[in-house]
Amino acid sequence: MDHLPDTVNKLLSSSHTETYVSHIPAAINEENISTTPVIVGVDEAGRGPIFGSMVYSAAYMPETFENCLNTGDAEDLKFGFDDSKKLTDVKRDELFGYLWRQTTDENLSEEKQQSIEKLKENIGYVITGISARDISSGMSKYPPTEIYNLNEQAHDTTMEMIRILKEDNKLNIKHVFIDTVGPPASYQKKLEMKFPDLKFTVSKKADSIYPIVSVASVIAKVTRDMHLKELNKIFLREDINLGSGYPSDPNTVKYLKENVTSLIGWNPVFTRFSWNTTNNYLTENNEKYGTLEIKWEDDFITTGRKRKNGGDIVSAMKPSMYDGVLTASSFYDIN
Incomplete structure (x- = not known):
């Protein structure tokens, strides 16, 4: 170019x-x-x-x-x-x-x-x-x-x-x-x-x-x-504008809201998924934006992480039911 x-x-x-x-x-x-x-x-x-x-x-x-x-x-x-x-x-x-x-x-x-x-x-x-x-x-x-x-x-x-x-x-x-x-x-x-x-x-x-x-x-x-x-220009239609990428930019906010996909979110080539702004779209607003709630293994075994409906994830595992061992059953036995 x-x-x-x-x-x-x-x-x-x-x-x-x-x-x-x-x-x-x-x-x-x-x-x-x-x-x-x-x-x-x-x-x-x-x-x-x-x-x-x-x-x-x-x-x-x-x-x-x-x-x-x-x-x-x-x-x-x-x-x-x-x-x-x-x-x-x-x-x-x-x-x-x-x-x-x-x-x-x-x-x-x-x-x-x-x-x-x-x-x-x-x-x-x-x-x-x-x-x-x-x-x-x-x-x-x-x-x-x-x-x-x-x-x-x-x-x-x-x-x-x-x-x-x-x-x-x-x-x-x-x-x-x-x-x-x-x-x-x-x-x-x-x-x-x-x-x-x-x-x-x-x-x-x-x-x-x-x-x-x-x-x-x-x-x-x-x-x-x-x-x-x-x-x-490369990844989006001409009528779509990413804006500057700052959360305060109206074009950026508009793109985030109107182009989020249920599983991936947005294109990983230009999106920072480690930012709270993007992460919240995928984890806190599932119903509003039609995104899928994903249960990550890391979240289940990290002390102090919170469940969506409140409470500590590790405590919710009920380790006494499984002799304190994290098993496939205990992993998914959280609601």
Whole structure:
């Protein structure tokens, strides 16, 4: 799909987690790759939605290029990178387009075209899209002690992207700026233990504070949004709109209510079944939406889980009737 960024095409190539690594920019060539100090910024998009991947991006650039991105200095190229949530869809697409499109709009001024080329020559990135299917799989593991929660998935993804840049791409990383997931102090300590030779700054609102994190924020957001739109086109009719995937989005709510199937629910390629919003449609509103009530084995043998009509599932098993042994009979003897 030539009209899409390579980041999006990579995610479309599989229903599982995928990683895309851009070419190393011209300003960091083979001759000076080990001597050019590089700074890295990490941010994500799509942590909260019901639909689509959670996309992580690690953008990087030579340390000397930092003053060219929204710093107010004389060298500032004034592209407008910022926390992606503060930007319009059009502005985000424009900014990421500067990085991934092969050609520059000839209608732009010569000065603008030169600025865009300079941006391309200095910015590289890696993205990982954690698919909805893998998010659900990780968060639904049994027993509960094995659950791979969203924070852990995010941390591991970030560390793997840093490893790719450091070890595979051989970049001379001097400082990594990260928009935090969870408490900043403990996350930063975790990263420093993993990469003791690197300097980290983990903070809230890093995508508004550090320009390179703003770049990562835009890359992640545009990639995620484009990917979800393409999934909508591929798997659904043209008149069906998934919306943004957030529970507050009217289009998302409308899709959930009108397209739930009795057994599967929704397409697992783009749906996170580990979210309470989707789970409730399938477990709490069986009569309303015509979904089937399923008795999962895990629920029956996990202490403290509640039955639909109240009461503790384990207590309801009446273990004394079966000498305390969970048998096929005791398993189904719950009403």
